[in-house]
Amino acid sequence: MPLPEVSQYIPHIAYDSVVFGFSKGKLKILLMEYHDTGWHALPGGFVERTENLEDAVKRGLFERTGLKEIYLEQFHTFGDIGRYQPEVMKTILEANGYAVPDNYWMLDRFFSIAYYALIDHEKVTLTPDSLSDSITWYDIEHLPDLILDHRKIVQKALQTLRENLDRKLIGGNLLPERFTMNELQSVYEAILGQKLRRTSFQRKMLSLDILDRHEKLFTGKSHKAPYLYSFKTN
Amino acid sequence: MPLPEVSQYIPHIAYDSVVFGFSKGKLKILLMEYHDTGWHALPGGFVERTENLEDAVKRGLFERTGLKEIYLEQFHTFGDIGRYQPEVMKTILEANGYAVPDNYWMLDRFFSIAYYALIDHEKVTLTPDSLSDSITWYDIEHLPDLILDHRKIVQKALQTLRENLDRKLIGGNLLPERFTMNELQSVYEAILGQKLRRTSFQRKMLSLDILDRHEKLFTGKSHKAPYLYSFKTN
Secondary structure (H helix, E strand, O other), X not given: OOOOOOOOEEEEEEEEEEEEEEEOOEEEEEEEEEOOOOOEEOOEEEEEOOOOHHHHHHHHHHHHHOOOOOEEEEEEEEOOHHXXXXXXXXXXXXXXXOOOOOOOHHHOOOEEEEEEEEOOHHXXXXXXXXXXXXXXXXEOXXXXXXXXXXXXXXXXXXXXXXXXXXXXOHHHHXXXXXXXXXXHHHHHHHHHOOOOOHHHHHHHXXXXXXXXXXXXXXXXXXXXXXXEEEEOOO | OOOOOOOOXXXXXXXEEEEEEEXXXXXXXXXXXXXXXXXXEXXXXXXXXXXXXXXXXXXXXXXXXXXXXXXXXXXXXXXXXXXXXXXXXXXXXXXXXXXXXXXXXXXXXXXXXXXXEEOOHHHOOOOOOOOEEEEEEEXXXXXOOEOOOHHHHHHHHHHHHHHHOOOOOHHHHOOOOOEEXXXXXXXXXXXXXXXXXXHHHHHHHHHOOOEEEEEEOOOOOHHHOOEEEEEOOO
């Protein structure tokens, strides 16, 4: 595969995506590992000259996760001069066997427009891109070192998720359609990074009037069977 | 003044700022009017090659308002292909007497990183840039036509302001340090675009525990004198 050409992509502009999933009580994100460097990064990419920004982000996520309908929110654009580290991209490209000219457009200063995505962990088929060995879920509390300012991008994504937690029904996108109150509480606890009191969580959720209650989830011990809920559609 | 050169600025990246002020019960924003076109636009600009994004935005606001300490929040980056309308910038530059080459960098496709600012209307000294006749306050409910997608940028800024209203003490940045409950209510009403009930607004504000109460504002009719408040600093 030849090096991508600047005639196809807009220089100076990249996107990065923080893809959140929830599994076994833990909040996770997707990270790529680049060939022969051991370096980890958020999945990202470039915008084609004739492409809308958001379409580029969706294209990149589809290529890596197989998902077309993804809950996606732009949350911040990172444009500090400190992100300009041409040797990082040069090392990644050279580790993939490319001879990289010094004035190559991918070595220039880039602004990154960051999105977070919320996906149902069970529905994903992960596919690394051509520069990467792997794309894998990592527990948000145990991330490896990340290139450039990607750690800062993750922190800002998590902060935005917390701020939006009550307002945008974020929990629902990380769960199957029907879930128990305990499962919903686990998602909230994983995002907030703290334990919540069961009774006050339940009271708060019910008072928001955003849940539909369905049949009980029968597990054998019927006197303990919890109700199933779904988010109201409107 | 010669045309700005791409050696000084990063191509494809611009910023626009939606500067909110509050005066006589109305929410207002700053708009520029370009020479000899009658076209109105948000105040914006470009980022220098060796400059942080946020420093560029602050520089532009300082040049136009004289203010150095401004409450500023990035809220969205606009990157649709539909914003690529080279004839708009060409017309503006030509109206200023420039001969513009077809491949000139300012005619290319731009992504705009949008910020909103909240300023105390009284403290500003407005200065137009070299391409513009004027920079003036416009009532948010009576804006003129705006170039490109600037109307959409204003709408998104207002939406973000509404979403952040309780969380980020936005009202305080639009008022002098001390204000009456009625003045605060007017700011909320102007942002939300609707009247609020006085008693429930007052109850809600006091329950949030974010205000300090000071002496009464004496106006002569002492039995009606309202208390002055300020936002708690922390």
